[in-house]
Amino acid sequence: MAATDFPAEIRALRATLESIEAVTDVPALKRTIAELSEEASAPDLWDDTDKAQAVTSKLSHAQSSLERVTSLAERIDDLEVLVELGEDEEDPESMAEAEKELVKIRKALDSLEVVTLLSGEYDERDAVITIRAGAGGVDAADFAEMLLRMYTRLAERRGWDVKVLDTSYAEEAGLKSATFEVKAPYAFGTLSVEAGTHRLVRISPFDNQGRRQTSFAAVEVIPLIETTDTIEIPESELKIDVFRSSGPGGQSVNTTDSAVRMTHIPTGIVVSMQNEKSQIQNRAAALRVMQSRLLLLKKEQENKEKKELAGDVKASWGDQMRSYVLHPYQMVKDLRTGHEVGTTAAVFDGNIDDFIDAGIKWRAEQRQA
Template sequence: MATDFTTEIARLRSTLANIEAVTRPDELKADIADLQTQAADPNLWDDPDHAQALTQKLSHLQARVDAVESMGNRIDDLETLLELAGEEGAEDATEMVAEAEMELGEIDAALQTLEVRTLLSGEYDERNAVLTVRAGAGGVDAADFAEMLLRMYTRWAERHGHAVKHLNTSYAEEAGIKSATIEITAPYAFGTLSVEAGTHRLVRISPFDNQGRRQTSFAAVEVIPLIEQTDHIDVPESDLKIDVFRSSGPGGQSVNTTDSAVRITHLPTGIVVSMQNEKSQIQNRAAAIRVLQSRLLQRQRDEEAAKKKQLAGDVKASWGDQMRSYVLHPYQMVKDLRTSHEAGNPDAVFDGDIDAFLDAGIRWRTNSQQRDEDD
């Protein structure tokens, strides 16, 4: 069936108009102009932290405006291409129509991604993300599964050109990891990845069972926004217990001959943060404090959200115990139990192909929040 370009282009323009209504590019341009004026101040870098925050914000706002405007330009160019193809006597009309169909599909996909981005309007959504994976029930299979998930998120970030910093890894004795924490640097990393928080389940024939039995194992994923200097989460020294020790590699192998690794316990809450991936104790301590502040910030947000739910008379948790299942036997499927989105190629998913799951999760969360507000 021939593509109805008139209808399709009208649909694209309607989607773009909805995106523009949310992003308000004219207001963003006014903010950009103000930030550019501040950035031109010759004394800007007298305060490096402020200067870096300002330039990052300027870059993020400009990228948002450019993304919206580029979509409008691409739709305009598509219409021009179709007009040329429709001119009488056009020699390459067939080739131009084929090119138009390809561009239509690419614009549609890009708009869907941009539309999901507009749903990330939470207070901390635009922050970098600190993601922790922990092995759950299932013994050595759970530790191996936790490492598979860690690689999945690392590969997802690499696919998109996002920087990944390994903050801490606790290796299991036989295989896999007990836990690991990474920092992903990208605009809206927290808002995007926060839908991954929860319990993940793996069903497969265990490679560690000499009888080849099927094993179900679990791993937990935690995602928190990276703390910024302006958040003012005070952590008194008297609330901290700080231990230092030598960092180690897989199987307890020593990788450092000095006490450079740091473990900080926040006494009032019992939160423990360990860091061993930096070269010096000072660097590990600073990194651990920053992650501790991020977790305290997330704890504060969770308590506020729980209080609001209690006041509203809704005591049900918003996330189930198992939010996604990865089944490798007796069939091959990855299925999100909240959104019902599924994929039949687990290998691709574990290799970082999780964008469709992220998009579905963000839409599901937005719809759930809207239903809660309506109630």
């Protein structure tokens, strides 16, 4: 095996980092941190809790973004020193350590490069994800629950906050639907590539004849509304029904009419919320998600009009965007990017980072094209 050309590799790492720094706009990021730090130190900041949380969250994200870039620059410098010492002293252990660190830095740069592709209007936002069981009966409901676990496990590993807003349980097993909120910087931009129809092929555990079953689940990802967004919904356009919560619950969750079903009459969009303790809390949560869906619908309509004017006839990406095959072989394959793995158990345990990264790169290429 040929020896690694460390000087060339380190030059390549620095060139990649420089391009990332240019896209990130480090000077602007430092100015933003200074401005937010000044806001965060104001004595009356916590008089407005919502504003205070928004400022501290933005500051934390900006500081993390800067730290990711600066720490990589330091790691590349340290790698160069390690290589020089290893070569001067002809130390094979130092050179082996340098090889390992080179691989780690490359991977970190790849991940950072993916983040720089999240430049959409709402990519920085928190995300609201809804999973719905599709065709396939009880297997589809079970598949919907498997996807919910997959995304919550992903969030746990990444340190993201997840709040389940609504769950509708199927009669035999699994879920008819589930809606949850993911609070993290760039949650929407990162997870929006998961939107579409997911397909599962397996021997059904619910079929006493052990037949193979194909089932489907739909994943919807929308950006969470912010107080600065101007989505006003007249009361006359909303129909609100209250009902008793269903499924597992404790205390007063399923003993009072606290659940809320909100319908936007002009579009027919329906949002249900039942996981908060009071009707008022469920109504507020439903309104936020309704505003988010209407915001995304407005954006989609604007994009559709632009595409029609430009004569763009490319199909939108959605149906059967990923297949999960458990029989007769083991494979998970993204039908847009071609990325596939044979470790199905790991995927359902939330190890889908490579699928997400490939999806973000694919989307960027589609936008450029």
